[in-house]
Amino acid sequence: MPARLPGAFKFNPLRLHGKQLHDFCTLKELPETYAWEPVDCHGHHSGDCGTTRVEPVPVVDLYDPNAERLIGHACKTWGAFQIINHEIPRRLLDDVESASRRLFSLPLRQKLRAARDPDGVTGYGPAPISSFFSKQMWSEGFTIFGSPLEHARQLWPSNYMRFCDIIEEYSREMQRLAGKLVWLMLGSLGITKEDIQLPGPEAGYREASAALQLNSYPACPDPDRAVGLAAHTDSTLITILHQNGTGGLQLFREGCGWVTVPPLAGGLVINVGDLLHILSNGLYPSVLHRAMVNRTRHRLSVAYLYGPPRDVLISPVSKVVEPGRVPLYRPVSWSEYLGIKAKHFRNALSLVRLCSHAHANGGVIDANVSDSCAR
Ligand SMILES: O=C(O)CCC(=O)C(=O)O
Ligand SMILES: [Fe+2]
16 A cells, blocks of 8 residues: 555545545546536636627737736736747646646556645645535646655656656746746836835745646536536736646636637746735736636646745735725735635635725725725
8 A cells, every 4th residue: 555645545545535536537427526507608607608709818929028018908907818938948848748647647546646635735636626616626636836756756656757857847947937927017017126025036036935736637528517627716926827739728807708718839828816916906806717628638737826935925015006096905925815715715805805895996995985995
């Protein structure tokens, strides 16, 4: 028997964190536990908004001299965009995708050797947000926070270094890119290094914290009733997502509904997370997104979840709180915010919100609202 099996596994090998796990490739029909209620396109299931034509998610070329301005516009209107010319080698994107494929194609019993502990962050298991839903998601994940060495050893006792090397190189490159992107986003808000304490280029953005989430969405026998990853916002400053050639990511846009983000060869998707939402006083909203599945193709995605050093307090930067507006959020560190999100999920942002009467978009004070909001 492998070491470090979660207790539940020893008695019932295919259960984890109270959920029955399946080797997806053996299922010819969708079990009821995976069948979600269809709802209209403004709810949290169903596909695109029928025939509505919507503008596509913006694509920003990082070599474009106007990149900062274009990024600012995309953050304000979508809370997301795709990037090209980001200087992450195509070879590295392919490597991380095949490392991930190699992991998820292991038999379930073998993957469970690296299972996430019930209260832990790292390791293999259902999507971390699955505890908030009664239905199961048609996906599996592997979360890496810090070194993947211990888990990789359990998965491939005599051949684990290749996986670790790829993850290390990918994380290093992502950290540099994420740091650069965050500063472009802050720059587009007029925020400079004097205004905020966040890792900058001098230290190679090194003090930032981050996690890597590998996601696998196997082909599904009944995709219209299944959900790969339920709607959520990320608890990050930003997320950098690499999706393989199979689409499935959808963003929710007010007035349009769910919009699919088409895979762009060599492109990366950038999501505004809750912490940038707070920093920008809601000017750059964190984007609600989800992943859908399909009948024939195995979809993989790799999300780099980037945040500030864990104990740095994040609050609306005074420069973006214009006269006549108020800071909408109280200061919160990433570690505290993750705790709130883990408990309250969708209500987390509103629980750190200071003034419920001000408009969400930029904190404009409602003329009829009491003075207490204007403090
Ligand atoms: O797989 C995707 O497209 C989305 C993944 C995601 O949202 C996440 O890991 O937080
Ligand atoms: Fe996400």
